[in-house]
Amino acid sequence: MTLTQPDLSVFETLESEVRSYCRSWPVxxxxxxxxxxxDEDGHGYLDFFAGAGSLNYGHNNPVLKRALLGYLERDGVTHGLDMSTTAKRAFLESFHSIVLHPRDLPYKVMFPGPTGTNAVEAALKLARKVKGRESIVSFTNAFHGMTLGSLAVTGNAFKRAGAGIxxxxxxxxxxxxxxxxxTPDFLWFERLLEDQGSGLNRPAAVIVETIQGEGGVNVARAEWLRALADLCERHDMLLIVDDIQMxxxxxxxxxxFEEAGIVPDIVTVSKSISGYGLPMALTLFKPELDIWEPGEHNGTFRGNNPAFVTGAAALSTYWADGQMEKQTLSRGEVVHSHLRAIVAEHPHPGTKxxxxxxxxxxxxxxxxxAGRIAKRAFALGLLVETSGPRDEVVKLLPALTITPDELDDGLRTLARAVRECT
Incomplete structure (x- = not known):
C-alpha cells in the first residue's frame, strides 16, 4: 500500500505526548x-483491533445506528445522571431478560461511570465495604485500569509507575x-491464607481476568477458575471477575466465566456493552452485597442514555437467539487453524x-x-496491536460480526507480515 505523508502537525503540536495508538498507525x-x-485519503484498513474490544459488533453497525439516530431525532434524554429514563428502563429490561435471567444470574446492576476503570473502582470499593477489609488479591500480568485503585491491582510495571505514589x-x-x-495451583496463596505468620492481611476479595488481554492473552483454564472460586468461598473472600474486555x-x-460454570460475586463489564463504542460500564453484584447508601458512589456521566439505546439494540439483535455464541466459536476455530499454520511455518523456539x-x-x-510484525501488517492494510509485559504478543481482536472473507483476508495478511519479518 502506497501512503502519502499525512499532516499530523496539529496532533504533534497540541496533543499530549501520552498518545500511543496513533504512533503505531500514523494516518x-x-x-x-x-x-x-x-483514512482521509481513502485507504482502507481491515480492523483486527475493534477499539480494544469496544466494537464487538463493528464500526457504525447499521442496526445500532438506526436505533441511536431515531432516539436523538425525537430528542430523547442524552444526559440523565442516575435519573429514571425510558432508555435506561429499556436497557435494564433487555439485559435482564436476554442476559441475566436465561443464565440464572441474580445480579443487581450498578452504573458506576462510563469507563472500565470506573467499574473496577466501584467493585473494589464495594468489596471492602462489605467485608470490612482493605486487602485485594490480584494476579501476575493483570490489567484492570489506569486509576489508582485499578493500578494497585495491575501487574504491568510501566503502568504502575505512572501513578507517582x-x-x-x-x-x-x-x-x-x-x-x-x-507448582500445584494456589499452593502459595492458600498457605499464606492459613499461616498466621505469613504477613498477608486477610483479603476482602480476589480480582481476576479469565483471559488476560493486555497481559499477553493468557488464558485461564476452567478448572483453575473453579478452584479459585472454591478457594474464595472457603476463605470468605469475594470473587470479582473483570470481564471488561473479554x-x-x-x-x-x-x-x-460461563465456560467454567462459576458465578462470581461481582462482575465488571464495559467496552462493548454499549455495542456502538459509546462510553458505558456496569458493576454487577449479588443482591446481598447491595449495601450502598444512596449517593455513596456516584458520577456525573454514569447514565449515558445514548449508550443505553445502542446497548439494548445490541442485546436484542445479537443475543436473543443464541446464534452469536456459535458464530464466534466457529470463527475462533478458523483463527486457531491459521495461527497453527503460521507457527508450523515459522517453528522458532518460543513462538506460541x-x-x-x-x-x-x-x-x-x-x-x-511482535512490534515489527504489527508495523508490517499496518503497511499491508491490517490493524493489530501488541500486548504482554514486553509487547511480545501480536493480539487479535476482530469484531464478532466480521465476515468469513474478511477474517480469512486478515489472517492471510498476518501470515504474510510474519513471513516478511522472520
Missing amino acids: VFDRAQGSRMF PLVHGTPMPFDNYLNGR GCGRTGAFFS YRGRGLVWGLEFADPTL
Whole structure:
C-alpha cells in the first residue's frame, strides 16, 4: 500500500505526548464501517483491533445506528445522571431478560461511570465495604485500569509507575500456568491464607481476568477458575471477575466465566456493552452485597442514555437467539487453524499461540518481533496491536460480526507480515 505523508502537525503540536495508538498507525482516520477503517485519503484498513474490544459488533453497525439516530431525532434524554429514563428502563429490561435471567444470574446492576476503570473502582470499593477489609488479591500480568485503585491491582510495571505514589492494599499471586505447571495451583496463596505468620492481611476479595488481554492473552483454564472460586468461598473472600474486555461475547458466551460454570460475586463489564463504542460500564453484584447508601458512589456521566439505546439494540439483535455464541466459536476455530499454520511455518523456539473465541495472541521469544510484525501488517492494510509485559504478543481482536472473507483476508495478511519479518 502506497501512503502519502499525512499532516499530523496539529496532533504533534497540541496533543499530549501520552498518545500511543496513533504512533503505531500514523494516518488520520476519517470514517469506518463494519470491520474496515478508512483514512482521509481513502485507504482502507481491515480492523483486527475493534477499539480494544469496544466494537464487538463493528464500526457504525447499521442496526445500532438506526436505533441511536431515531432516539436523538425525537430528542430523547442524552444526559440523565442516575435519573429514571425510558432508555435506561429499556436497557435494564433487555439485559435482564436476554442476559441475566436465561443464565440464572441474580445480579443487581450498578452504573458506576462510563469507563472500565470506573467499574473496577466501584467493585473494589464495594468489596471492602462489605467485608470490612482493605486487602485485594490480584494476579501476575493483570490489567484492570489506569486509576489508582485499578493500578494497585495491575501487574504491568510501566503502568504502575505512572501513578507517582505507592500503590497499596493489593497483593499479586501467580496466574494460571505462571510457574509452568511446576507448582500445584494456589499452593502459595492458600498457605499464606492459613499461616498466621505469613504477613498477608486477610483479603476482602480476589480480582481476576479469565483471559488476560493486555497481559499477553493468557488464558485461564476452567478448572483453575473453579478452584479459585472454591478457594474464595472457603476463605470468605469475594470473587470479582473483570470481564471488561473479554465479556459481551468476546470468548463465545456472553460472559467469559460461563465456560467454567462459576458465578462470581461481582462482575465488571464495559467496552462493548454499549455495542456502538459509546462510553458505558456496569458493576454487577449479588443482591446481598447491595449495601450502598444512596449517593455513596456516584458520577456525573454514569447514565449515558445514548449508550443505553445502542446497548439494548445490541442485546436484542445479537443475543436473543443464541446464534452469536456459535458464530464466534466457529470463527475462533478458523483463527486457531491459521495461527497453527503460521507457527508450523515459522517453528522458532518460543513462538506460541493461544486464545478462545475471537481473542487470540501470537507470542514470540524476541520481544521486538511482535512490534515489527504489527508495523508490517499496518503497511499491508491490517490493524493489530501488541500486548504482554514486553509487547511480545501480536493480539487479535476482530469484531464478532466480521465476515468469513474478511477474517480469512486478515489472517492471510498476518501470515504474510510474519513471513516478511522472520
